[in-house]
Amino acid sequence: MMLMTYISSLALAGAALAQTPTGFLPAVNNTLDVYYGTTYITPGLLVKKSSVSKQPTIGLTGQTLTGKYLLAMIDIxxxxxxxxxxVLHALLTDFTPSGATQNGTTVLTTKATGPASYFGPAPPAETPKHPHNYIFLLHKQPDNFAVPTSQKNVVSSRIGINWVSFVKDAGLSEPIAANYLQVQSGDNTRRW
Structure with a gap:
């Protein structure tokens, strides 16, 4: 009986640490801090689509940041x-520590608008309504990063990106942090 309780506790702890939706790969346990204005996105938060139309502020808490980072945002x-x-909603490069903080978060900024510029969540109306998961993945950016030839069409079209394949083809390491939010299809009511 104690073994079952211990295993159940481990399973719940693992689920509580996940910063990506169940079943998404790569699974990530470190939280990417995501702010839309002053609103902090806790993993899985259901939000109003008009509230996430502009590119968020991102960063990390409790980590020393050096070098450049790459951010992907994917509707799964x-x-x-x-x-x-x-659908690839953003693939942005050259994030670096800005020197600024927001509520203890070391803010990362970029002037890059590509390889795929940010566009906000806007799931189509569906019956029944279906909340979409939008995942943010932060990777350490390798020197001389470029979208691999094998991935250029999918990045350009934004449709059907397989992030595991992209990571492998691009020679990226595992994500250092992630987060996700939900926007309900056809729903524009306030959720926070």
Whole structure:
């Protein structure tokens, strides 16, 4: 009986640490701090789509940051016929520590607008309504980073990106932090 309680406790602790939705790979346990204005996004927060139309402020808490970072934002619930696919909402490079903080978060900034500029969540109306998961992934950016030839079409079209394949093809290390939010399809009511 104690063994079952211990295993259940471990499973719950693992679920509580996850900063990506269940089943998404790569799974990440470190939180990427994401702010839309002054609103902090806790992992899985359901928000109003108009509140996330502009690029967020991102950063990390309790870590020494050096070098450059790459940010991806992916909708993993885009309708594609009778199934779901992915849409790349942002792939931005050259994030560096700004020297500023927001509520204890070391803020990262970039002047880059690509390889894929930010566009905010706007899931289409569906019946029944379906909340979309938008995942933010932060990677250490390798020197001389470029979108691999094998990934240029999917980054350009933004449709159907497989992040595990992208990471492998681009020679990226595992994400150092992640977060995600939800926007309900066709719903623009206030959720925070």
């Amino acid at each position: 619930d885009a309708p594609s016929g009778s199934s779901r696919s992915t």
